[in-house]
Amino acid sequence: MANMAQAIRMALHYGEEHLGVTDIFGEDVGPPLGGVFTATQGLKTTWNSPLDERGIIGAAIGLALAGQKPVAEIQFGDYIFNTIDLLKLAGNTYWSGNGEYNLPMVVMTNVGAGIHGSLYHSHSFESMASHIPGWKIVLPSTPKDAYGLMISAIKDPNPVMYLYPKMLIRAKGEELIPGEPEDERELRRMIDAPIGATLYDVIEARDGWQPSWPEGLTDYSIPIGKAKIVREGKDLTIVTYARHVILAREAAKILENDLGISVELIDLRSLYPWDRETVFASVRKTGRCLVLNEDTPVTNYGEHILHHIIDNCFYELVAKPRVLAGADVPAIGLSAVLEEASVPQIADIVHEAVAITTEEP
Amino acid sequence: MANMAQAIRMALHYGEEHLGVTDIFGEDVGPPLGGVFTATQGLKTTWNSPLDERGIIGAAIGLALAGQKPVAEIQFGDYIFNTIDLLKLAGNTYWSGNGEYNLPMVVMTNVGAGIHGSLYHSHSFESMASHIPGWKIVLPSTPKDAYGLMISAIKDPNPVMYLYPKMLIRAKGEELIPGEPEDERELRRMIDAPIGATLYDVIEARDGWQPSWPEGLTDYSIPIGKAKIVREGKDLTIVTYARHVILAREAAKILENDLGISVELIDLRSLYPWDRETVFASVRKTGRCLVLNEDTPVTNYGEHILHHIIDNCFYELVAKPRVLAGADVPAIGLSAVLEEASVPQIADIVHEAVAITTEEP
Amino acid sequence: MDKKLKLKILDIMITARCMEERMAKMSKSADAFFWLGGVGEEAFNVPLGLLAKVGHGLDYDFFHFHYRNGSTMVAMGMDPMDQLRQTHNRATDPFSGGRNFCNHYARKAWNVVPVTSTIQTQMSVAPGTAYAQKRHGGDGVTVVTFGDAGTAEGDFHVGLNWSTIKDRELPVLFICTNNAYGISTHYDEVHGQDNLAQIAAGYGMKTKVIDGNDVEVSYEALSKAYDYVRKERKPFFLEAMVSRLHGHSSSSGGNRIPDGKEPDCLHAWRDKLVEQDLITREDYDRKYQAETRRMLQLLEEVRKEPAPEPGDIYNYIFASV
Amino acid sequence: MDKKLKLKILDIMITARCMEERMAKMSKSADAFFWLGGVGEEAFNVPLGLLAKVGHGLDYDFFHFHYRNGSTMVAMGMDPMDQLRQTHNRATDPFSGGRNFCNHYARKAWNVVPVTSTIQTQMSVAPGTAYAQKRHGGDGVTVVTFGDAGTAEGDFHVGLNWSTIKDRELPVLFICTNNAYGISTHYDEVHGQDNLAQIAAGYGMKTKVIDGNDVEVSYEALSKAYDYVRKERKPFFLEAMVSRLHGHSSSSGGNRIPDGKEPDCLHAWRDKLVEQDLITREDYDRKYQAETRRMLQLLEEVRKEPAPEPGDIYNYIFASV
Numbered sequence A, B: 001m002a003n004m005a006q007a008i009r010m011a012l013h014y015g016e017e018h019l020g021v022t023d024i025f026g027e028d029v030g031p032p033l034g035g036v037f038t039a040t041q042g043l044k045t046t047w048n049s050p051l052d053e054r055g056i057i058g059a060a061i062g063l064a065l066a067g068q069k070p071v072a073e074i075q076f077g078d079y080i081f082n083t084i085d086l087l088k089l090a091g092n093t094y095w096s097g098n099g100e101y102n103l104p105m106v107v108m109t110n111v112g113a114g115i116h117g118s119l120y121h122s123h124s125f126e127s128m129a130s131h132i133p134g135w136k137i138v139l140p141s142t143p144k145d146a147y148g149l150m151i152s153a154i155k156d157p158n159p160v161m162y163l164y165p166k167m168l169i170r171a172k173g174e175e176l177i178p179g180e181p182e183d184e185r186e187l188r189r190m191i192d193a194p195i196g197a198t199l200y201d202v203i204e205a206r207d208g209w210q211p212s213w214p215e216g217l218t219d220y221s222i223p224i225g226k227a228k229i230v231r232e233g234k235d236l237t238i239v240t241y242a243r244h245v246i247l248a249r250e251a252a253k254i255l256e257n258d259l260g261i262s263v264e265l266i267d268l269r270s271l272y273p274w275d276r277e278t279v280f281a282s283v284r285k286t287g288r289c290l291v292l293n294e295d296t297p298v299t300n301y302g303e304h305i306l307h308h309i310i311d312n313c314f315y316e317l318v319a320k321p322r323v324l325a326g327a328d329v330p331a332i333g334l335s336a337v338l339e340e341a342s343v344p345q346i347a348d349i350v351h352e353a354v355a356i357t358t359e360e361p
Numbered sequence C, D: 001m002d003k004k005l006k007l008k009i010l011d012i013m014i015t016a017r018c019m020e021e022r023m024a025k026m027s028k029s030a031d032a033f034f035w036l037g038g039v040g041e042e043a044f045n046v047p048l049g050l051l052a053k054v055g056h057g058l059d060y061d062f063f064h065f066h067y068r069n070g071s072t073m074v075a076m077g078m079d080p081m082d083q084l085r086q087t088h089n090r091a092t093d094p095f096s097g098g099r100n101f102c103n104h105y106a107r108k109a110w111n112v113v114p115v116t117s118t119i120q121t122q123m124s125v126a127p128g129t130a131y132a133q134k135r136h137g138g139d140g141v142t143v144v145t146f147g148d149a150g151t152a153e154g155d156f157h158v159g160l161n162w163s164t165i166k167d168r169e170l171p172v173l174f175i176c177t178n179n180a181y182g183i184s185t186h187y188d189e190v191h192g193q194d195n196l197a198q199i200a201a202g203y204g205m206k207t208k209v210i211d212g213n214d215v216e217v218s219y220e221a222l223s224k225a226y227d228y229v230r231k232e233r234k235p236f237f238l239e240a241m242v243s244r245l246h247g248h249s250s251s252s253g254g255n256r257i258p259d260g261k262e263p264d265c266l267h268a269w270r271d272k273l274v275e276q277d278l279i280t281r282e283d284y285d286r287k288y289q290a291e292t293r294r295m296l297q298l299l300e301e302v303r304k305e306p307a308p309e310p311g312d313i314y315n316y317i318f319a320s321v
């Protein structure tokens, strides 16, 4: 199965061929590297931008104003914070001009910890992103969703923030993407660029290289705003996204097997707009819920979800609903000990889940 | 009584004279203007910076690293969004260096709507600010608090974000600041710079002008993290800050007089850290609460407060707690109609309060 | 410059001036909350609009305007009534539906992208439209205008840098209208260069500094600059020294500055054309009075137009898929 | 340059090189998650450290370092063990307590302000320390170092602009170590100037471009540049063309690049000193091997030191009032 980087690459290829994508650009996005996580290798509209996030977002806005369809990458979500004013402008352009100019642009960047990336390769961005009006925000946890959400992001005539979890970029999927070859070695041979020990070797190895894209790729898409019930359950609803879907799934197994607690696990996939109906239906069913993510806890996106659960399901809750987020600290430390202490781990999820389901009011 | 601009000015003067403030700077902060809202007139350490928010925050960090004590102004909170990465750096400097460098700096800017400022003189910033770790954040609603919080901000050895409500800058206080002359015309004569019809006239009028500072100013300070109970009540707790303290007070009068609903009104004053004990004690008493502000509603600071109220008082709540925030729109429009429709008004507060207090589960 | 053109420019300058003066007055009454604009920049801004290639799409010029380009818009054909609509924040305001400050244009039919209040961000956005134009071919250029103080923002560098990449130079006409002030702060207090073109020149682009109060100088410099960018598909930096005759905005009073402090380009042009016998002083005064009256009449019409409705805040948040 | 100095520089270069090579190796094992550093910049970075005025407070130089200044720190007196501690993210890491990547120094006693991963933000911060120094008097300067690609950030302009304001020029020594790459992107693909000093020159500051692979050239240029800034209290921009001998970082392998692709300044200096009979090749090899061994021994010590504790994440969030 494709990993997430390959899934994104294939979706971008489909976008270039069939959906009018004109520019895929950012730092090291074009040849020879094709992205620090390989997500843009072999594509035909890629180019390398100056090392300048403000210029990247600015150029994306300009390209969209000029009727192009850009996909701009910020190399790490950690480095997007010098562009918030521009992201706000992109989000209010359609509104401020009373409908004169909409901006069909995608900004793609990776988020979250898990790669021992220290302070500046571990940042979450979703809380702040969700506070910027005028953007749709997606955040897949599987390669197949990564493909389907990228297709939707490209098709959308509005600014779409395409976030993806750093830690899952190289994780293989469990489901085939429509059109993807069954044999993953085959896929690698077809679309992964040759490697090399140093940049000089890489350049040499890639001289004249061309990907051979799978023929049968489709416009398989995940609608923006549609969550996925990853597993059904009856005792507790866990609402999460990104790599915490994976961790929560592990926690759910432990809870089921060891403690007989049945967890319903929801992967939001879209953070704005988000799938209120699926979440509320589940919480109404279980009466208990945990909202889970790894961003810092003050004015955290999960608190927004909690607020609306309260607003819509308050009298159906049978136990205090909770938010489990990252620690209230300035950053993620490099040492594995520090990283683990800062980001909710499986044991923490189990612990919270037990607390919620065993709570006596 | 002093207005808020005068209160800030006097506190800054006290800071220059007694608390080691070395630099008060920003766009148009120095002579001839002394700040677009007059808050920095007549001070001795002011200077005009280039029109460059990144440079302003950067210079403040550099000055603090060099052992100075800067107070940097961003002319409007609306224009602080290109500095978020730098604010994050300021907030993590002490932590990232494991205690090597703390940053004694104050960043001061105004927030909120209410002056018919259109898209870019109406922004709230507190939700995003509160998501930046390593900062303390204060936001006064009265001149006296403005004075006392500025004194605390200056004394603090950490980065402090000093926000103040645009709309209340010129509103007079109801209480004397210690050391302030009783006669407000006297105060104006002493510390307000002469005015003029154009910049040329202003420059001429201020040539040689010197303020005469009140002698008796003190280090009267409001501790960071301490809320104020603006009025006591028993049916409903309203937690708010900034200009919504004023609006909520009006709403509370209406609720009391017309409907017999007794509101306990809390002015947070500090947003990080915030006064958990005062809030929780009140909510435990009334069993009902409304968190109120004007920032946009997705991942809103009020949702953070709500989350912790849920976490600490869930089983004591007798009705669904609520958040009333700004409309989910990209910005505030210029037309008064649009502005009013986007920001909670007195009638909206009354409406929510009635809904909460009359709710039948 | 022939006689017809000279008179045409004068006419547009008068219209634009009378429009702005009306707007400044509006801001002192219940008609408007705010004014800022380009009173004192007409000698430069009118030719900027006249020489533009106005239309929709990549074959035409793109405009990333500063908030003092009212007279440019008039020169491009804007009905002053539209500007009064915005100033009076009517629902009929075609640029923002009563949402934005005056001089915040947005007109897709003319490639006028939304003017933003955030100083200098247009410099980071402009390379995007220019990149599309360069790829498209043709002779459309991207025009980006800004003040002197705003060049302190990092975005200034972003625009200059992205436009001068080897073999990827962009067709951008950079226009700095230098009025020597950012609100109350004088140029000399926050800059160390004789002019800003010196910084731009460091990137290897062509530059020129001119007296923007002189119509003929401005027209000629702009013709050459537009031409260069159209043909060479490379950037050009033009800095025009201009006046700020009503101060920064209504926040600082919006009043006419004392006589003699800064040149009035409209009066200078008037006097020149009178001297050249192309117009009499009486003609001018008549025109001026007529335009002043017309603006008031337009305003009276505008006053009858509807304000936005509360529910309008929810329009145009997302374009439909 | 006298013999003693020449040999001293060689010794420091060897130490720094062996330290970094050990670190690169660590990143291929469980000893470290990551390496990046300055292998190939020693000929320039060692003199940069040797000529500095190192101490605490406004009378000394302030340093806003790029993440390739390991050999500068060694030249300033850093114990390589401290760097290994950081690379191995030990609790004993004096710069960040196991929190930050290697080469992310912070040492208040030497005015080394925390190195930040955010490219080029140091350019926006540096004017702050320089402003304090200028006001304080004395001859302390602010040194800010950065790569070539990072100059595309708007912060580049911010630093240059704030340092060149009329009558408020700042004592900043701007150092660009130009290795012709930003990760995988070549200089020519994203710049249009022969060198970055050309841009800086546009601000009216003194600039120089040198071969940073040459110790003597570097030493001399740095002496002059430091001197100028110390005395004139004005900025200087020095651009050093350097090599990147192990590529960008461990993310791109951290392997030694193929022979002959880029000059190795350590080898060049060794060969020169051998040629000048100041050292024999055997001396050099012995030293090199000894330092290589020493680094391994230091690492063995460091391995025994404690990792941070989970609760440590809550240390140093706020300084106490």
Ligand SMILES: Cc1ncc(C[n+]2csc(CCOP(=O)(O)OP(=O)(O)O)c2C)c(N)n1
Pocket: B027, B051, B053, B075, B079, C068, C117, C118, C119, C120, C146, C147, C148, C149, C150, C151, C179, C181, C182, C183, C248
């Ligand atoms: C990013 C940003 N910072 C601050 C402001 C507030 N502001 C509005 S106009 C202005 C001065 C602009 O001066 P200049 O660039 O010279 O243009 P001018 O007004 O003189 O035409 C300032 C500081 C703003 N609009 N945007």
Ligand SMILES: Cc1ncc(C[n+]2csc(CCOP(=O)(O)OP(=O)(O)O)c2C)c(N)n1
Pocket: A027, A051, A053, A075, A079, D068, D117, D118, D119, D120, D146, D147, D148, D149, D150, D151, D179, D181, D182, D183, D248
């Ligand atoms: C603001 C920001 N954007 C992107 C990155 C990711 N990044 C780290 S190093 C680097 C390349 C830097 O190149 P250059 O400035 O030439 O320095 P060099 O590594 O060559 O010394 C990039 C893009 C970052 N650290 N910070």
Ligand SMILES: [Mg+2]
Pocket: C147, C148, C149, C177, C178, C179, C180, C181, C182, C183
């Ligand atoms: Mg100006």
Ligand SMILES: [Mg+2]
Pocket: D147, D148, D149, D177, D178, D179, D180, D181, D182, D183
């Ligand atoms: Mg480089």
